[in-house]
Amino acid sequence: MNAFRLANRLVPRTMGAMRSSSRILGTTNAIRHLSVPATQTTPAPLDQLGSVDHEYESTRVDRVAEPDRRAFTYLMLSSVQFVYASAARLLVVKLVASMAPSAEVLALAFGEFDLSALEVGKTIMVDWRGKPIYIRRRSAAEIEKESQVQLDHLRDQEADSDRTIKPEFLVVVGICPHLGCVPLPNAGDFGGFFCPCHGSHYDVSGRIRMGPAPLNLEVPPYKFISDTTVLIG
Amino acid sequence: LSLTFMNSSHNRITSSPLINLPSGIVRPSFSLSSLLLQLQISLKSLLPVNLPRLNKAYFFALIDSHIIHYPTPITLTYAWSFGSLAGICLVIQMVSGIFLSMHYAPNVDLAFSSVEYIMRDIKNGWLIRYVHANGASMFFIVVYSHICRGLYYGSYMEPREWLWVSGVILFFLMMGTAFTGYVLPWGQMSFWGATVITSMVTVIPVVGSAIVEWLWGGYTIKNPTLNRFFVIHFLLPFFIAGFTLIHLALLHKVGSNSPIGSDTGVDDVPFYPYYASKDLFALSCFLVFFATFVFYFPNVLNHPDNCIPADPFETPRHVVPEWYFLAYYAILRGIPHKTGGIIAMFGSIAVLFLIPFINSSEIRNTTYRPIFKFFFGYSLLISLF
Numbered sequence: 001m002n003a004f005r006l007a008n009r010l011v012p013r014t015m016g017a018m019r020s021s022s023r024i025l026g027t028t029n030a031i032r033h034l035s036v037p038a039t040q041t042t043p044a045p046l047d048q049l050g051s052v053d054h055e056y057e058s059t060r061v062d063r064v065a066e067p068d069r070r071a072f073t074y075l076m077l078s079s080v081q082f083v084y085a086s087a088a089r090l091l092v093v094k095l096v097a098s099m100a101p102s103a104e105v106l107a108l109a110f111g112e113f114d115l116s117a118l119e120v121g122k123t124i125m126v127d128w129r130g131k132p133i134y135i136r137r138r139s140a141a142e143i144e145k146e147s148q149v150q151l152d153h154l155r156d157q158e159a160d161s162d163r164t165i166k167p168e169f170l171v172v173v174g175i176c177p178h179l180g181c182v183p184l185p186n187a188g189d190f191g192g193f194f195c196p197c198h199g200s201h202y203d204v205s206g207r208i209r210m211g212p213a214p215l216n217l218e219v220p221p222y223k224f225i226s227d228t229t230v231l232i233g
Numbered sequence: 234l235s236l237t238f239m240n241s242s243h244n245r246i247t248s249s250p251l252i253n254l255p256s257g258i259v260r261p262s263f264s265l266s267s268l269l270l271q272l273q274i275s276l277k278s279l280l281p282v283n284l285p286r287l288n289k290a291y292f293f294a295l296i297d298s299h300i301i302h303y304p305t306p307i308t309l310t311y312a313w314s315f316g317s318l319a320g321i322c323l324v325i326q327m328v329s330g331i332f333l334s335m336h337y338a339p340n341v342d343l344a345f346s347s348v349e350y351i352m353r354d355i356k357n358g359w360l361i362r363y364v365h366a367n368g369a370s371m372f373f374i375v376v377y378s379h380i381c382r383g384l385y386y387g388s389y390m391e392p393r394e395w396l397w398v399s400g401v402i403l404f405f406l407m408m409g410t411a412f413t414g415y416v417l418p419w420g421q422m423s424f425w426g427a428t429v430i431t432s433m434v435t436v437i438p439v440v441g442s443a444i445v446e447w448l449w450g451g452y453t454i455k456n457p458t459l460n461r462f463f464v465i466h467f468l469l470p471f472f473i474a475g476f477t478l479i480h481l482a483l484l485h486k487v488g489s490n491s492p493i494g495s496d497t498g499v500d501d502v503p504f505y506p507y508y509a510s511k512d513l514f515a516l517s518c519f520l521v522f523f524a525t526f527v528f529y530f531p532n533v534l535n536h537p538d539n540c541i542p543a544d545p546f547e548t549p550r551h552v553v554p555e556w557y558f559l560a561y562y563a564i565l566r567g568i569p570h571k572t573g574g575i576i577a578m579f580g581s582i583a584v585l586f587l588i589p590f591i592n593s594s595e596i597r598n599t600t601y602r603p604i605f606k607f608f609f610g611y612s613l614l615i616s617l618f
Contacts, residue, residue, distance in 0.1 A: 087520075094357040095332055102336075103354040 110233035112225070115169060123185035125174060128232045132174035132182050133220060134193070135230070138204060142191070143167045146205040153209075156216045160205040163219050171230065172206040172217040183217070193217065299485060304501035305508050306491035312386075313489065313508075314515035315379035320477060321516060322372040327470050329365040330414075337417065339463035341456045344419035345542045363531040369411055370534045371523050373557035376407065384588075385609065387597035388490040394589035396483040401585045403480060406473045408558070408582075413466040415555060419459065420539030425552045427454055427462070436572050453545060494598035560616065 061069045101109075111128040115135060118124055123136040138146075146160040164170055174182050174193075181197035188194030189210060190203035200211030207216040222232040336355050338347040351358040380400070383389055389397035416427045431448055435441040450457025488498060502508075526534065534556060538549045554562050561578045568574040599606050 094360060095328070097356045098332055098358060098361055099335065100356050102350070102356065102358075104350065105354075 110231060112229060112231050114229050116228040118169075121186075125185070126232075128220065133232060134170070134172050134174045134185055134206075134217075136170040136185065136204070138168055138170055142204045146203060149203070149205075149207075154216075155208050155214065158205075158207060158216055160207075163205055163207075163216070165222070166224060169230070170204070170206060171220065171222050171232065173220055175218070176200055176213055177208075177215040177218070178211070178213040299481075300509075301503065301505040303485070303504040304488065304498060305504050306489055306493075306498075307500045307502045307507075308491045308493050309489060309508065309511075310492055311511070311515055312378070312382040312492075314512050315375050315382060317512040318375045318515060318519055319372065319379055321519075322368060322375055323470065323473060323477065325368050326365060326372060327474075329361050329368060330467075330470070332361050333365055334467065337463075339417070339460050341419060341459055341543075344417065344459060348418045360527070363527045366535065367523065367526045367531060369414065370555070370557065371519070371526070372407070373411070375519070376404065377557075380404070380585075381613075385599045386490055386492060387494070387592075387594075387599065389589040390592055390594075390597050391589075392487045393483075393490065396480065396487070397589050398586060399476060399480045399483055403473060403476050404585070405582070406469055406476065410466060410469040410473065411555070411557065413462040413469070416459065416462045417466060418539060419543045421541045421543055421549050422536045422539040422552070424454060424543035424545065425548050426554050427458070429552060430554075431458075433575050436575050490597070492598070492600070494596075494601070 061073070063070050109129060111126065111133075113126050113135070115124075115137070118135065118137045120137050120139050121142075123134050126133045126135065143160070149160070151157040151159065161167070163172075174185075176183050176195040176197065178195065178198055178200055181195050183193035183195040183200065183202060185193055188201040190201050192204045192206060192209075193202040194200070195202075195211065195213070198212050200213040201209050202213075202217055203209050205216075206219070208214070220232050222230055225231050333351065336347065336351050336358065338344060348362070351362055353359075355361075383397065383400070412426075412430060416423045431445060431454065434445045434448060437444060446452060448458075449455070450461065488496070490496075536553065536555075538551075541549075553559065561581060564581050565574045565578040568577050594602060594605070596602050599609055
């Protein structure tokens, strides 16, 4: 509803004002039809001349009288809102997933290492997922000694048989569980590993025996695909 | 015929956050507050919040007066949706760009392969890359339509001259962003397009070649150039975002133009829900159009030569910029004189700044200017062929 026309019809105009305004607008004849009689002093109610809420209430569907119309509108709206919601979900999922490890990183998730050249008593270090892995070939005497250790003496109680698949080969992650330094192999008071950063001593099974480390050296997931080839990951 | 019913200033956002009734009109003789109360109560049903409570806090009153109850002419067509669409395009580009820059390497040895790495190895990397590349083209389509609307309906005329100027500044920032962004994949077109455009600086007498070597960070376009172009490309969108706020502030000072051209504000409706829903529908249509390119024709707007790694010793046969720069490139090549061509090219964009100030027509809308309308359509037709 044009508020200008609305306001014009509300205010009673004098004859003089009408004539001067009609001169400006150039509609002398037309204005007589719109003129308000001099006897009318109260302005007409606003809602009879137009709609203050842009006819929202008057065009509103009556829920009781026409239930199907409202149901149809709700059906349309809810289905479109479902599409919007799924678009938003898709956006978030796709963008968040893009930050996950890429195919290149996942391809390097497994490492195959040949241990045929490893001599008894020696330790090698390999790179798996960017982490140092120690693989030690143990002698029968060392395996026997580790199995004799009483679990009560250990901070992190794990039997040696639980930490190896083939007792001859020890595969552990070479990162000290204390604060992340790389321990030195074939060192320390227990013949295993020694972390120079804060003095953690590990035995030949990679278990913490002395020092501040809270846990044993981590055993990564691995399996032997042949007698001398190990697949880590 | 000059309509001067708005006796008060052109400031549409007054201290009252409610509907801005035309103030210059002869007022009815009964109380206005009862009318406003009636208005509030009936409009309350449109929002699921307690309206009077909403306007007590300054922050909500600000949002309310600019986005919810902001008075917008009832006659706006879908040509007016391009503005909000451009804002959304900016957001799309920024989000996709940020996720791309997590995996991109701005080094001449790694750039091209890092883009291929994104396309192949990163999860959904192909999607993000295609969204960003085609999003740039979509951004330009939307902005060109927005400019066309402004030219046709005379939205640059009084009192919106500075609004238009802020828009042209935004356009320049956008072109800078697009140019630096296209260099980043380090393909043949990237490299040679960058060479051609940055070499234009040599047209400056005396200091030209010194400036271009400073710009390049070397004697040719190499790693330093790529590094700084990456930084510029990352930085400019934030300037665009800031200028967008200025652009909106200048718009809200005087209000939107309309297809009818009258500025009286007598036929205004609240922005929410009418234009919020209209813009949302326009966005849906735009996204369908966008998705068609991203999912079905992702490389049709791209040049195949950009899939060849950059070679500083071999220029491709047909060095062309992306489609949205072709008009200016044609102007550059159309003038067989180096300085003349460059001046003509930049001049053709800079002339946009002058339009509000050289305008001599008292009629705003092209619909009511038959001679101008003919030439407007004619030049549009010419520019397409």
